[in-house]
Amino acid sequence: MSETPVSWATRRQHRRHETLIQWALFFCAALSVLTTAAIILVLLSNAVYAPGDKTAFFEKVSLWEFLTGTHWKPSDGPGGKYGIWPLLSGTFLVAIVAAAVSIPAGLGAAIYMSEYANPKEREWIKPVLEVLAGIPSVVFGFFALKFITPVVLKPLFQFLGADIAVFNSLSAGIVVGIMVTPLIASLSEDVIRSVPRSLREAAYALGSTRFDVSAKVVVPAALSGILASFLLAFSRAIGETMAVAIAAGGNPVFTLNPLRGAQTMTGFMVHASTGDSAADSIPRMSMYAVGITLFVITLIINLISGWILRRYREVYQ
Amino acid sequence: MPAITSAMSVPPSVPGVDRNLDTSRHASAIDVRNMNFYYGEHQVLFDISLMVPERSVTALIGPSGCGKSTFLRTLNRMNDLVEGSRSTGVCLVEGQNIMDPAVDVVLLRKHVGMVFQKSTPFPKSIFENVAYGPRVSGEKNRAVLADLVESCLRKAALWDEVKDRLNTSAMALSGGQQQRLCIARTLATNPRIILMDEPASALDPASTDRIENLIGELCANYTIVIVTHNMQQASRVSHQTAFFFKGRLVEVGPTMKIFTSPSEKQTEDYITGRFG
């Protein structure tokens, strides 16, 4: 080895230069961890415990009131009420309507694409669904407020003898459902496709019709993966902001009536940030408490979904 | 044609298999006439004619890619699932031409069951796996199903091993058990004919042995067509052996004859291991 000292040296110089790049890239990757840390820090330091002379939200409003109260009235000044339930009910109302729309639609589309559509058909259905997924949230908000409510829902409910408000959670839920349908469709299609072909053939060989194969073998086999996609879509619906802020209105009432307006957690946050209350007033700080609630709920749902999906992948790989 | 080389010794058959069966004296369960098969433009089977006697085992042998699986899959029209495949000729199953477009493939597949090379249990319980076929054909009575599941698992020689855990997942069974479960599942649809595509190729010798004995028992009531790469296995379990080569049926005859005095040179070369 000693007869080639020069090449060794240049080699090492190369390496030093490369180590530098490697560290730089490592910092890029580590930045995402920093982001998470910053999000958590910002939320906690404004909601739970604020260092210095600032006061965090929960230092002024008790956690108990926040978690059990059924009135959300931050604009009432010093006598403001901070019970999260109206926002929670609004959020879940919209998300449940969205689920009711997107689960049958997304799953139906997934089954159709994976089991029935011929390759040509798939070739144009998938991009169209991608386009649907790429349409911004505000556009859907506009669609809900200016089309779904006045043109579709209003006449429908008039015919049924009910009255629907201009701002209502139903229209918001419907558009959010439309928005997350492509997500369910593509994720479910992936998991349905990953069910081995041999399982389908075995089912056919036992005298199954196509329906038997899809509904009794393939979908049950892919069930946990499909469930994971539902959960992911649900969490997306919970975090959906602009469409809901436009269509559902800004009135935090504790109700499960989808024909009335409601305010979601995200809707409130947009509302609070555009409002004119002082930077460290309680109404403003309540935004962080709502933010942390939203963050925790979506995180938990995503974690469960990810866990299910990982287990599902293990079965078929 | 010279007599078979001395190196080839034919192993004893499994109980219940008569390897000198005179096929011409038996009623036919399957009768294929001049079958051609194409994947798109690519012809895979050429002018196959083969008679399978009732309640017997027919082994299909031949080098890889010669079309054994394809042939097997035409017998219950599984190839319909392959886009762009087509076939010509006649295939009579119990006297009816199943190549006819008017044939109800769902009904046909109930009567012509199939067991695959890789065991394919559904990710459900053992009970649900066996009950699947009867269930989709409309059987709802739990007691009837339970009886059926038991009798099929017994026929597949699996009952004793699983009777205490019928409601656990079938995926937890061993490979050999899974394969027997798949056989039981096929039996539960009450077929007349069972097609097996290399059913034991992924199994250890003990499991293989069990499957072979099982085939010997089943052929008292069912007509069986089996594809295998294992010459010993073909000679042990079958009444009749058919040798395929490059999409053609080279020779078919009683197993004893094929393995001791084949009339074609290619057959002899193949079973003595000179090629393939």
Add this chain to the structure above:
Amino acid sequence: MNLPESKASAVSFTSGADSYIRRRLLISRAFSWICRLVTYASLAVLLVLIGSILWSSLGRLSPNFLWNHYSMNPMKAGILAGLWGSFWLVLITALFSIPIGVGSAVYLEELAKDNFFVRIIKVNLSNLAGVPSIVYGILGLTAFRPMMMFMQTLFDGQHAINIGGMFRVRLVHLSIFDGSLLIGALTMSLVIMPTVIIASQEALRAVPQSIRVASLALGATRWQTIWRQVIPAALPGIATGVILSISRAMGEAAPLMMIGVLTVASMCPGGIESPVQLVTEPSRLLSVPFDQFTAMPVEIYDWSKQPDPQDRFTSVAAAGIVVLLLVLLTINAVAMIVRTRASRKLQW
């Protein structure tokens, strides 16, 4: 055909012979139609969406919508400020997120060993992708805005810094605003970063291992292999993913609302109102990142919520949406072209 007489068999395989199977086949056909209907319905919704928006936009869609500013008069209101705002926002966001995002992906896919910290990064990444965008808005509002305020005091024209105790450099005066483009872009970078990283990771993963092995075998170092072989091979995939993420930044409004961008803007960032000014007054560029701004989706939100008894702002909002969708369409078309071009050129 000369068939032997068929023996009497217990069953007939002819279709329809078994009534139960007939029923099942009917169910099967009905099910396939339901699935088809549902699928086509989602596509029909897209058509209805676009149709209804085009219809409502008819009242306002005209060339001057493109070059007018905000106005209380719906017939005069235009989207110019939002158009420029979105353009700058996306440009600066891309400057931040592409190098960092692609860099992270390269690290995670090509260099990282499977140790504890790397695993943390990967798990964290997939969770970050699911965080609602509005939460990033809170981060921007709370963490980036104070940074801007600090810079505001620093660049007020009064401060100077000492360099090595010898030179005193008077800092120039820059008008820095709270809800500036820079904050918006930083926040938006965080929003799209997970998507950029994940898309780039997928593109890198699609590069066949043989390319890496071949390059290493020829004596290239790891970094040379990555830089000269792997990244070029993955580039089309990375570009497609990045462009799609960018188009998400274009349509996202929630984080911007949080950091408090303008909803009523009668000025374009840096005062640049036409591309000509980029050439004639390049000095304006310097103030762009620090200027206030609005973005198209924010304006659309504002117009949609505008309480107007005659509903005249509806057509303004719809016209804004048409412009936004056209811009997004263009971006996606570019992504599509990149993808097809590249897949034709590079094939393994």
